[in-house]
Amino acid sequence: MIDSERITKEMNNAKELSEKYRNEADIFDVTRRILAGSILQLAKQGLSIVFGQTINFPQEPKIEDSFVATIIFAGSEEGHRLAPSLPSF
Numbered sequence: 418m419i420d421s422e423r424i425t426k427e428m429n430n431a432k433e434l435s436e437k438y439r440n441e442a443d444i445f446d447v448t449r450r451i452l453a454g455s456i457l458q459l460a461k462q463g464l465s466i467v468f469g470q471t472i473n474f475p476q477e478p479k480i481e482d483s484f485v486a487t488i489i490f491a492g493s494e495e496g497h498r499l500a501p502s503l504p505s506f
Contacts, residue, residue, distance in 0.1 A: 453492075454492075454493070461489050461490055474487070
């Protein structure tokens, strides 16, 4: 005989766990984005303190065809652009 009450209860438990883990994954993703943006911002500030204007940034090292300083600068700017769109919890 099928125990519909038990099945309904287990389905509700599964749904609650699914929502909980989805929320935790969202929080982890937002945290990861914030940390990455913060690290890039600190790197950009360090470059600015040491070299001044972006024209003075070092031309080495490179990752493929891009200067690391350019990647840091662009990543920092992208982090600022994305910040307003991050969800609030």
